[in-house]
Every structure is written in structure tokens, then in C-alpha cells.
Amino acid sequence: MRASTLSEAVQAKMPERSGVESRYKSMARRQTSLVTPFALFAVLLAISGVRGPALFTANGLDGALIGAAPLVLGTLAITTIAIAGPAGVDLSIGPAMTLINIEIVIELPKIGVTGPVAVFACAIGLGILVQVVIGTIVALFRVSTVVVTLAFYLFLDGLNTVLLPEPAGSAPTWLANWGSESSLLSPVLYVLIGSFVLWALISRTTLFRNVRLMGADARTAFVSGVHLVPTRIGAHVIAGIFVGLASLMYTGLLGSADPTAGSSYTLSAVTALVIGGASLAGGRAKGLGAILGATDIWLISYVLGTFNFGLNASYWIEVATGGVLVVALLVGSFLASEDLVHRWPMRMFPGNRSR
């Protein structure tokens, strides 16, 4: 009961601090956050149906599943950080996934860890470790998440190349088979469904509610008795679980270790997050939005792949991802304009307020 009053208090606070009417408005607005990813999803599906109907065969769907899975899980991971706000953009996700990819393929077999259970545990453990270090620095020193994850992007990206200068190795057979699965009812699907169930369960915990409250308004959370430091670290623990799962999927997709290829997941995941309707000011983001946003990104590259761009294919994907990111931001700000104009300059850098 107490928790639900808290989250209602968050909702009531969002647009203005007055009245029932604004509360309904804010609830209506919450639903609009899924309009963009759904509309884009429908349009992209229609285009895919025309340009590349092979997608809708069992084989095509299976390829889509493993192709999109790393991004879907990676986006879920940074969704938690976005909710914990303010300006909680996790730029380190790409290199972090790469690091765990290298560990799974190169380092873990050295100490004899190749079985599914052990590899899962190690991947998730590493994900949590990286995220907890980031979260602890953010929480204790109150440095903006963006700056800390930026530093971690540099650190991990450099470290990856030091650990493994060239693409090498091969993933354990059971994991490598994920990438060449021919049946839809494959481990990939089960892991994905398991992750969604996990997300659904986690997002109903008190910890997660506190994370949401903290992201929406850290001061309200503080005076409501939420312990900010453990809550923020808790948000990063949740993110770490999904970073680990994302890396597993990525390793399954790749079948080997690559020190640099994973870094581009940062841009894709942030774009997927924004398409999914997450508010970068904190407090509001949906798992379903993240899943749809990530699927949209995969569909965009699939649709672009059906054109014969030849050498320019990767450039077109860059243009599309960057363009969609900016447009999604504009649409998102349009849908919640009142909120953004009045609150964002203050929310991004709380330091402005006190000086």
C-alpha cells in the first residue's frame, strides 16, 4: 500500500504539482510513450513484408531472433539506468558487452569454464561487477552517469583491445550453435522469454519502485526515506544482469570474440532506448518500449540490407540510426513538451539549482 502511494506521488508530481486533472493528463501521456515504437514497428514490418518477405519464414524469424536479441537485452539493461536518471545514459554498454564476450570465449575456457550453467553465471556475474563499479562511483561521488560511463567506455574499449588485439577464438559449441539455429523453438527463444519474465518480476519489486521514484525526483525520494546510494547501486545490479545476458546472446550471434565490433552497440542501444519512449530525465521508461525500440533498430538494418547499397551499406545504417535517434528525440519531446521545456534544464544538472 505504501509503495503504491509512493508511485502515485511520483505520477502526480510529473507535469505540475496541482490537481487531479494533471494526474490524468500525465497518465495519458505515459501511454503515448509507446506510440512511436509501435508505429515505427508497424511501418518497418510492412516495408519488410514488401522488400524482404523471407523474414516471415521460420528461418527468417529465427535469424531475426538471434540478430535482435543482443540489442534487445542490452537496451533493457540501459533502460534501468535511464529510469534511475537524471540523464542516465549508459555509454559503456557496447564495450562492456565486448569485454564479457572476450571473457566467455578466451579467458573462461582457460580455467575450464565451458558448461552452460557456469558460463551463464560468470557472464551475469561479470555484467553485475562492471555495473556495480560504475553505480558505486555514480552514487558515492554523485558524478553524472554520462561522465562516468564515458570514462568506462574509454577504459573498457582500450582494455578490450589490450586483452585481445585481433578477433579470435570460438565460443563453446552449445553457445555457438545459437547463431546457426534453424528451429524457432531454440534456446535463444527460451533465454529471451526467460529474460522478459525476469524483467517483469524485477520491475514489480520495491527496489525497482524506489529506483523509479529516485529517477523521477531524487529529492522526493530522499525525503520519503529512500536510501539513495543502495538504490542506485541496486539499479546498476539489475542492469548488470541484463548486460551479462546480452553479452551471452552477442557471443552466440558472433560465435567468436571480437575486440571492437561490440562497441557500436552503444549507439544502437541508446537509439533503441530513445525510440522506446524512455525519458532521459529519469523516472520513466518501459521494458516493452525498450524491446520494441531495439526490434525497430534491427528491422531498420534489415530493411536497409534489402537494398543494394554495396560498399555504402554500413554508411546508410549510420545515417539511418543517427537520423532515427534525432527524430525519435524530437517526437518524444513533442509528446511531452510541457514537461521537458520546464524541467529538463534543471533536471539534467541538479548543480544548476543550488548555485
Next chain:
Amino acid sequence: MAILPRIRTTLAYQGRAAMAGVMLIVLVVLGSATVSGFWSLESLRANLLIASFLGIATIGQTLCALVGGLDLSIAFVVGAANIALLRLMDGGIPVGFAIVIVLILAAAVGGLSGVISSNLRGATLVVTLGVGTALLGLVQILVSSSGVSGGTVEGTVPSWMQSLTSLDSPIGIAPCVIVWAVLAISTILFLRRTWIGRGLYAMGGNQVAAERAMIPTRSLWILVFSLSAVMAAVAGMILLGFTGGGYSGVGDPYLFTTIAAVLIGGTSLVGGRGGYGLTVLGVFDLTVLQTILSGFSLSAAAQEAILGLLILPLAALYVRSPHPRMEI
């Protein structure tokens, strides 16, 4: 009463300069102890030249940081300007005209980032990342011709552009360093002596107060991002003379080193404090650090990792936000 905060501000500012200065001295001592030939004329000249590239690219980042934003598009604009200029010159457009075209396009793209992010200040980083990625992709598509990828562009760079970064010029140092010095002094004077420059500090310090003081915050925000892209384009074009060929990834190191230089100098990333003079110190710090790390024959990747680790304690010092209990 007003004197007390003023003293505190002055102390904070000087303290930052002192810290960046002390770091530079420590690094120089460390460098002369560990790197052989650190003080040789060639080494100093080369360091100065490399510092000037970073220095020019960092002018924009400093301005953005002063108003409380960060520009991640600098690296992409550097690469885009680099290949676009060579392609334009190769297409028969006179050099001067081609440079003007690139500068105008850069100003337009930077302005676009500014317009989009002016209502989305919390998402500035994401906006500039998106605009930058799209821009570089687009330029690469436009630049590539049949069968030739846009990543690297072949062409002839005019000899005067090459001599701009040549180490054995008659004046002893590369002319490009003088370009940097002129730009640096102009930036410092611009920030200190013009109402626009003072307005940027006011905006970064307190957005609402700046608006109440009739400072056109939106226009200035757009101007800052436009200037940032122009400076990045200047750096990209100078790098063309240095490398002698177009390469779209030439700006990649500047994605984070510009931010690192601003941070090491002591300009606050949340706005309102610092200046380009501090950033110059930060640029020197970084350049000397890189020389030392290369002296230990560390790979570029290892240097990147160390840079990342270095940013963390500096960020913990300079970009902390107050505890929520202080915000009531």
C-alpha cells in the same frame, strides 16, 4: 557581502588552474626522467603540433561545457570535413571556395544540433551523437564514387596546406601552431571581453537567471554548437594537410580526448566555470601524458584505457552534483 562569494569564485578558478599547472609540471618532470630526448627540439616541436590539433578541436568543446552541454559530434565533424574538403578540391572547386563551403556546412550542421538540443538540454549528448553519426555517414555516401568506398579518399592536397603542418618551416615551429595561438587568444578574449562570452558564463551558471537578465539563451546555445562544429571542421581540414590524404576516421581520437582535455583543465562540465585558458593547460597535460605513455611503448589501446581511468578521479573532483538534501 558580495565580496565573499567573489573571493571564493576566484579561489576556485585559480585552484583549478593551479591543479592543471601542477599536473603539467609533474608530467613534464616525469617525461624528462623517463623519455629520452623529451627536451629535444624535434620532440618539443612535434608535441606542440599534435597539441595544436587537439587544441583547435577542443575550443568548441570548452564553449559547450561552459553552457552546460557536451558535444559528441566533434569527432564526426572532423572526419567529415577532412574527406569532404579533399573531395571538393578533387572535383575542381578552387581551394579557398571549398574551404568556405565546408565551414558554412559545418556551421549549419552545428546549428542544427544546437536547435534540436536547445529544448532537450538533458539529451545534448545523445542529440550530438545522433547528428554526428548521421552526418559522417551521409558525407561518406556522398563522397564515395562507384567502387570506391568513402572511408578513405585519395587526392592531391595543395602544398601550402601541407606546409601548414610541416615541422621544418622557416619560423621554427609549424605555422599551424600559430593558427592555434591566434584562435586561442581570440577565444579567451571572446569569453572574457564580449557580452556574448559573459552571457555564456551566465547561462552555464544559472539558466533561469540568465534569461531574466535578458540574455538570449536559445540563440547563444545554438551559436555555441555552431562554433563548435566550425572549429572541428577547421581541425579536420588542418589534419588533411598533416596526413596528406582523406580518412573519415581521422577524428576518432577526438571523440573523448576533447572532453578529457576540458575536464583535466578544470572547466566544469555542468557549466559556468572555467575557460579556454584552462583547457590549453589540459591539452598540454594530455599531450605530454601521451608522449610519456608512448615512451613506455604502450599501444594506443592501452593509452585509451589509461585516459579513461584518469577521467574518473577528475570527474569526481570537478563535476559533482550536490546531495539532494542540499537542494531544498
